[in-house]
Amino acid sequence: MKSEFTQLNLDLIRYSLVWEDSHSLYEALEIDQTDHLLVITSAGCNVLNALLRNPASVTAIDLNPFQNKLLLLKKHIVLNHDYEVFYALLGFAGKTAVNDAWNTLMKTLASGEQSFWSAFFDEHPGGLLTSGKLESYITSFYDTLDQDIQDKLQQLIRFDNIKAQYAFFKAHLDNSDFKPAFIAYYSEENLQRGRDSNLLKYASDPIGPAFYDRLLKQVSSALLSANFHFRFFFFGLRNLPADVLPPCYRRRNYAFLRQQLGKMQVVEGEAMEHLLSKYGSSITKAALSNIFEYISQEEFGHICRALIEEPDRNLRVVFWNLLNSQGEGRGNSNGRIAVKKRPLSSKSSFYFKNIIQLQFVPEKTVNLTD
Template sequence: MNSEFYNLDLDRIRYSLVWEDSQTLYRSLKIGTNDHLLVITSAGCNALNMLLKNPASVTAADLNPVQNKMLLFKQHIIMNFDYELYHAILGLAGETAVNEAKQRILPTLPAADQAFWTAFLEENPGGLLLSGKLEKFMMGFHRTLNQEQQELIHQLIAFDTIDAQYKFFLDKLDNSSFKQTFITYYSDENLSNGRDPKLLKHVDESGGIVFYKRLLLQASSSLLKENFYFRFIFFGLQDLPHHVLPPCYRQENYSSLKENMDKLQVIQGEAVEYLLSAPGLKITKASLSNIFEYISHQEFEEVCLSLAKHPDRDLKLIFWNLLNIQGENLLQSESRIKLKSQSLAQESCFYFKNQVQIQFVPVMSLHLT
């Protein structure tokens, strides 16, 4: 696949969180015990979230070896330590806890990994969840607000009804300088501070205004205090309720992660190339994050047609649209490809537009119907 990611230096953590929410993933894929799953590694969150559904296997693939290294680091911790240390190294208990956890973890790693993670955690004392380039950019917005605006934003997570929350947003924020400050911060020019400008080559929509409209829509349709991504963007890990964490970071799921860890394999490479390979034919369901953000519409269609060439492929694939809107139209030339776009759930991050599902139907199934 001709992705703009091939033009980047893949030598750092670009994402320390997976921004595609687990609940939308769960509802779309309906993971069963016989499923062989493929997921973009990114920060590893959804690879781990998939394991919690007890599938047959999970393959995590990423072009960036450092992203894979982060997932393997989490895997090592889960397999060898208790939840308290896992919770600490993520950054959920503060910098002191990160440092204490580091002292216990590092001696158990191979020498090369010790050197890498020693340097990494010295550079990122706040823990794994705060270490990504995108995450640092996203959380920087809050610091651009004056004290009054910061206090108003904080009041948004105190409401128990959506109507009261939305009215407050319109009265106190939409009619203030907050709106323009937000639009300016998330403009295409500034967005390159969180995402490499090369990755914006194929975008169909402009960042700031679009993201503000999506934030406004979210404020009108779901409780922000229950949304992990909203709270993380505006407040980081401060006062983050345990129940809003992604499933793979909650204590009640830790033993299940341990039990299913042997089903995980991590590979370096492109997910589409893996699906087109012989091992990729076993994959029944895949979550490809927003990787089609970085290719042209023509390339997207060619990828879908390539995946449909194998007559026995039976695959359900999902991905998220951000600013490059793929999959708006059904590919009329190939009856085996079924596309469906759906709105995102209340647990999602406001900056995504939608999720797209693609079903590749085996030739035999078409003949039977």
């Protein structure tokens, strides 16, 4: 089944960070040791995070071969090098550390991989996490602001009280040049410099104002100092405490992650096509990032109908809405689909709209209930 995903440009690393946070992933999927997972590769973060929950297997899938290549590089680093090399290549320790770690990594790569990644690190001396097209665009916003606004943004991650944090934002940023600058930077016209224009095809609301409203909501409801995605969004890799990093990038999980990598396979292809194939029949849970942003409501309905045509399908699908409302009003289908709209967690990236959980249940289960 071919869809509009095939229209995307897949000639570079588009995402060097997964923006769907691990906390929401874990809550929605409820991973256990019997689960066979399908996870969109993207930058690989949540593939690795899923492995840390000790499932039976994880299949990483992406149409973009460069996203899979990035995950396979991370796998190679974890299997063959100590944590310091991994931490440095991600970019957490600065450009000099990236260069030193690359010199160490290069010695263990095959010759063909050496040439590819040598050119990559020449182009991206800051490391892996800021190398994606989207991340490069997002993390450039901070440098467009004047020093006073930068200082005030930094103040936001020093609060230990949400009410005081929100009051400061309203008093010093909401009524300043920050608001129009943010809305303009993330307007439809400008955002296409960081994301594929196909993402915006089905968006119904003005993007800059929608993102700003979501930012305001997060400032009023979650402690920003503890939110990795907020900190990375505005400050990149500046001053990130170890305890806010995604689980797969924390030192204490490194040895266990190495043990788990044998459960991972990486596939190039389309997620829904894989789920509907004989190879995907064993998948029990799937984390599909925000892939449904790229398709119409009609195509989404076709996918759901195709899944319930399999009478024994017992599958949980979790995905994130960004600019669309896929799945929000869907349910029933003769009792075969249970829908749960989940709110964003305090650890989520503010720019998502919500999380949708679809539970496809076997036909025989419905009949027994009836």
